[in-house]
Amino acid sequence: SCPSSSSHLLKMAKQNSPPLAExxxxxxxxxQSQVSDIEKSKTVLFQLQAKCQELEKEMNSILLETKTTEREIHLQDDAIEVTQYQCENLEAQVRVLYSENLKLRCDAERVQEEFEIILARNNExxxxxxxxKHVFWEMESKMPVMIELAKKKAVVEELKTKKEELMCDLQNPEGSVxxxxxxxxxxLKSEITTLKDVINKKTDLxxxxxxxxxxxxxxxxxxx
Structure with a gap:
């Protein structure tokens, strides 16, 4: 029964198997499909490699920029420290100046008060x-010598006035003098003319x- 069954299976296999050409x-x-898949895979691989190279370049550029930025940050930190130090010094100077200003203001107020006291004393x-002076002038004006001096001064003023009037008359053609x-x-000219006429007449005679x-x-x- 076994040999017959195996031969039967072979017959069935031959009947079911496709032809060799197929x-x-x-x-x-x-x-062909595998080759096409391989070519596609190679193309994708090349694209991925190119993309990877571009990404590596970008990463290197980013690393350079990062280093430059870090260097600038360090420089900025140094500048900030220097500026903070300068600010602290300036704040200390401002505090000193403010203290001196308060002291000067107090001194100025004290000097002003002293000046006002001195000024009040000077006015007094x-x-x-x-x-x-008024009392002395009153006493002096009543002295005989001062009375005589006042009279002389009045005479001098009167003479000065007359002198000015005479000067004005001399300078003014219409003046009285x-x-x-x-x-x-x-x-005089008229008299001289008359005398000349008389002399001429007497000479003729x-x-x-x-x-x-x-x-x-x-x-x-x-x-x-």
Missing amino acids: VVKRVFEQQ YREKIKEH IKQVQEEITL LEEEKKKHAKLRKEIEVSH
């Missing part, structure tokens, strides 16, 4: 001096008398 075709197609002293002098000059005397002398000489 098997070869299927194998070829599978190989000045008023006393004025009173003493100039006018008086001009009138006197006019009178004298010449006529001389001529008469000469004529008479000749007549007398002729008669002798």
